[in-house]
Amino acid sequence: MLEKILETKKMEIAALELPEQVDVPHHSLYEALRSPNRSIGLIAEVKKASPSKGVIKEQFEPVAIAKGYKEGGADAISVLTDVKYFQGHCDYLTAIKQVVSLPVMRKDFIIDKKQVDETVRIGADAMLLIVGTVPILELKELYEYAYSQGLECLVEVHAKSELEELLASFSPKIIGVNNRNLKTFETSLTQTEEMSDLIPDGSLFVSESGIHSKQDLERVGKVGAAGVLVGESLMRAETPVAGISHLFGGETIAASS
Numbered sequence: 001m002l003e004k005i006l007e008t009k010k011m012e013i014a015a016l017e018l019p020e021q022v023d024v025p026h027h028s029l030y031e032a033l034r035s036p037n038r039s040i041g042l043i044a045e046v047k048k049a050s051p052s053k054g055v056i057k058e059q060f061e062p063v064a065i066a067k068g069y070k071e072g073g074a075d076a077i078s079v080l081t082d083v084k085y086f087q088g089h090c091d092y093l094t095a096i097k098q099v100v101s102l103p104v105m106r107k108d109f110i111i112d113k114k115q116v117d118e119t120v121r122i123g124a125d126a127m128l129l130i131v132g133t134v135p136i137l138e139l140k141e142l143y144e145y146a147y148s149q150g151l152e153c154l155v156e157v158h159a160k161s162e163l164e165e166l167l168a169s170f171s172p173k174i175i176g177v178n179n180r181n182l183k184t185f186e187t188s189l190t191q192t193e194e195m196s197d198l199i200p201d202g203s204l205f206v207s208e209s210g211i212h213s214k215q216d217l218e219r220v221g222k223v224g225a226a227g228v229l230v231g232e233s234l235m236r237a238e239t240p241v242a243g244i245s246h247l248f249g250g251e252t253i254a255a256s257s
């Protein structure tokens, strides 16, 4: 699946025309995860569809969903911008940035500097980089280029070998362990548990995918995750607020936030 997605990306990049720069206030993903509203940071994802589940939300209103995430106490928002496989769009991210005062991450398959420029122009605060999509030294260059442009990165791994390869090259400020196997699409929190010991003390650790309950949050929190990235279970909830409340088992927001 990843190969297929990357082939599509290469074609899109060849045809990419950069949009006008939007003027929006910025918020740090790193800082939001360092002082989360609850016991663990929540990056709540705006996700209409996925290759593994097809359409998740028929009545999809990205701005209303993001406003609901803010109301429910999410620390940050992730927006899928891939059109073909996730039915996302860059315009959704810009529209959300214009009205919701939370850090917003672009979740896409970013393999080229031109996409980093696009990510800056659409107003994102952060973007995803995935180990294995480009050679590790190119990933490092994209990471450094992104930070030089004021964009933070969540650097994602799917396997212990990828994490080792990453850390042999550089230590990102935010590392995500994705619990989804991209061949079978199955998710297992064992991924997070097995890789947690390798995450450097200086990096924030985010557990991604397949998180549905308070028990799941506790499981990944126990091995040091500072945050979680949750899409499907929130998108399938009656409302974003209800989804977050269910996820945290009624845990309230800290008084200081």
Ligand SMILES: O=C(O)c1ccccc1NCC(=O)[C@H](O)[C@H](O)COP(=O)(O)O
Pocket: 001, 045, 047, 050, 051, 052, 053, 178, 180, 182, 185, 187, 208, 209, 210, 211, 229, 230, 231, 232, 233
């Ligand atoms: O979600 C998929 O089916 C998928 C397939 C192939 C590559 C990536 C995919 N998902 C991207 C993500 O990492 C998730 O959207 C994100 O971590 C949230 O996961 P979930 O809470 O399980 O929706």
